[in-house]
Structure formats: C-alpha cells, structure tokens
Amino acid sequence: GAVVSQHPSWVICKSGTSVKIECRSLDFQATTMFWYRQFPKQSLMLMATSNEGSKATYEQGVEKDKFLINHASLTLSTLTVTSAHPEDSSFYICSANDRVLSLNYNEQFFGPGTRLTVL
Amino acid sequence: DAKTTQPTSMDCAEGRAANLPCNHSTISGNEYVYWYRQIHSQGPQYIIHGLKNNETNEMASLIITEDRKSSTLILPHATLRDTAVYYCIVRVRDQAGTALIFGKGTTLSVSS
Numbered sequence: 001g002a003v004v005s006q007h008p009s010w011v012i013c014k015s016g017t018s019v020k021i022e023c024r025s026l027d028f029q030a031t032t033m034f035w036y037r038q039f040p041k042q043s044l045m046l047m048a049t050s051n052e053g054s055k056a057t058y059e060q061g062v063e064k065d066k067f068l069i070n071h072a073s074l075t076l077s078t079l080t081v082t083s084a085h086p087e088d089s090s091f092y093i094c095s096a097n098d099r100v101l102s103l104n105y106n107e108q109f110f111g112p113g114t115r116l117t118v119l
Numbered sequence: 120d121a122k123t124t125q126p127t128s129m130d131c132a133e134g135r136a137a138n139l140p141c142n143h144s145t146i147s148g149n150e151y152v153y154w155y156r157q158i159h160s161q162g163p164q165y166i167i168h169g170l171k172n173n174e175t176n177e178m179a180s181l182i183i184t185e186d187r188k189s190s191t192l193i194l195p196h197a198t199l200r201d202t203a204v205y206y207c208i209v210r211v212r213d214q215a216g217t218a219l220i221f222g223k224g225t226t227l228s229v230s231s
Contacts (some may be wrong), residue, residue, distance in 0.1 A: 004162075034218040043206075044163070044221040051216070093162050098215070108219055110162035 002028045004096050006111035013084055014119055019113045021079045023094030029074035030096035034108065035067075050077050080110040084118045091115055123207045127128040128226040131201075139225050141207030144188040151212050152183060154192045155219070156203040163206065163221075166192065170212075197229045 002094050003026040023033060032051050036044040048069050056058040056069035058068040068080040077096075081088055124142040131137040143152065154166040167174055167181045169190070174181045180193040194201055206224040210217075 006162075032216050036218075036221075043223050044157075045202075046218045046220065049216070049218055091160070095162070095219070108165075110164070112162050113160065115160070 002026075002098060004030075004094065004109045004111040006092075006114050008092055008114060009112060010115040010117075011117065012117045015085050016083055018061045018080055018082045019084055019116060021081075021092055021094075023077045023079070023111050023115075025096045025109070026096070028096075028098040028109075030077070030098060031074065032097040033071055033077040034095045034097070035069060035077075036093045036095070038073050038113075039092060040083040042054070044093060047079075059116070081116065084116070086118045089116055089118045121158070123209055123222055125205075125207055125222065125225045127223070128228065131197045131227060131229050132196075132228055133199060133231045134196055136173050137197040137201065137227055137229065139192040139194075139205050139207075139227065140189065142189045143207070143209045146187050146209050150209045152181065152187075153208045153210065153219070154179070154181065155206045155208065155221075156201075157206070157224075158200075158203040163219075178199075197227075199229050199231065201227065202229045203227060209212050 005024045007022045035047045038044045046059050047062045048056045048058045050069045050071035052071050052074050058064045071077040091113050093113040095110045151170050153168040155163040157163045167179050169181045183190045204224040204226050206221050
C-alpha cells in the first residue's frame with residue numbers, strides 16, 4: 001500500500017521559535033495533502049487542505065499566518081508552526097490522496113504523526 | 120457527509136470477536152461507510168469500506184443493514200494489538216480532494 005512519512009516524529013522547542021514538519025508520499029504522487037491536529041484524548045481535527053502548486057485552504061479558526069503550509073511538489077508538503085507557544089503542543093498528522101489509487105482503494109493515506117511539545 | 124454515532128468505548132476479551140456498531144441513519148444513496156482505526160500515538164489506518172453489500176478483507180468484516188442506516192465492524196479474533204480508537208465515517212466515494220472528517224470514535228480495549 002501507499003506510504004506516507006513524516007519528519008520529525010517528535011520535536012521539542014522553546015516558546016517563540018518556529019518548527020517545520022515535513023510530510024512525504026513515498027511511492028505515489030499526492031495531488032492533495034491534508035493536515036490534522038490532535039490534542040490528548042480528542043479526535044483528529046482538520047486544519048487545512050493543500051493542493052500541489054496552489055495555496056492551502058484553511059479550516060475555520062485555523063490561523064493561516066501561524067500555520068504555514070507549502071506543497072511545492074507532488075510528494076512533499078510542509079507545515080511550519082511559526083512563533084510556537086505551549087498551546088500549540090499537539091500531535092500533528094498529515095495525510096495524502098492519490099487520485100489514481102483512490103478509485104480502487106481507500107482515499108487517504110496517513111502519516112505516523114509528529115508530536116510537538118513547546119516549552 | 121452524513122453524521123455517525125458510535126459508542127464511546129467497548130471492551131473485548133482477547134481471541135473473541137469484537138463487534139463495533141455505527142449508526143448512520145441519514146446516510147444517502149451515494150455515500151459509503153468507511154472504517155479507520157488509530158492506535159495510540161500513530162496515524163489512522165484504513166480498515167475497510169462498503170456501500171451496501173457486506174465486505175470482508177484480511178483485517179475485518181463489515182456488515183451493513185439492508186436499510187443502510189447502521190453497520191457493524193467485526194474483528195473476528197481480537198488481539199491485544201487491536202486496542203485502538205475505531206472511527207466510522209460516511210462519505211461520498213469520489214471526493215478525492217476532500218478530507219476525511221473524524222468523529223469521536225469508539226475506544227476498543229482488548230484484554231487478556
């Protein structure tokens with residue numbers, strides 16, 4: 001099956017710094033990637049949808065200037081948490097969609113997640 | 120997408136079948152039922168999906184009622200590694216550009 005990787009798997013940073021999280025589709029081209037956030041004991045919350053070569057679409061309540069998303073290629077999307085604060089500490093998960101595979105299989109492939117802790 | 124209702128939690132003994140219900144009474148004719156699961160601190164994993172016929176794969180079976188208003192995910196022989204949160208999601212099949220929206224899911228605890 002299709003594989004999605006994330007890097008780093010966990011990161012600890014100081015308040016006020018910026019953190020970049022990478023999401024890669026390893027064996028397919030992802031025309032669309034999604035970013036989710038998950039707080040402890042809660043479900044996944046969709047943050048934004050990114051399409052290769054265009055601006056991301058953010059969900060209501062998600063600050064686009066704080067969570068910068070870049071989807072510069074068909075295999076890579078990045079999420080940068082700018083000026084991170086302790087309340088940004090969360091589990092960030094990306095998923096990718098392959099239009100060809102989605103016709104015959106499931107529609108989204110998820111990465112393993114990135115645990116961000118802001119001190 | 121239609122709303123789904125799942126029990127908050129369930130327990131299952133190792134080796135027994137785990138039957139996880141999902142209600143989706145407002146499902147429309149072109150919406151599929153998908154099941155994903157999330158093991159602690161990992162990304163969600165696809166399990167199975169179906170439209171109206173029962174489906175089976177190497178992981179589980181999906182039983183959809185004739186009126187399609189509810190479904191049951193069956194793990195035939197649960198193991199400790201099946202302890203996870205299970206999400207039932209209803210959505211139209213050809214929505215490749217739209218995200219999966221997760222509800223609260225069912226926390227399944229498998230014990231020895």
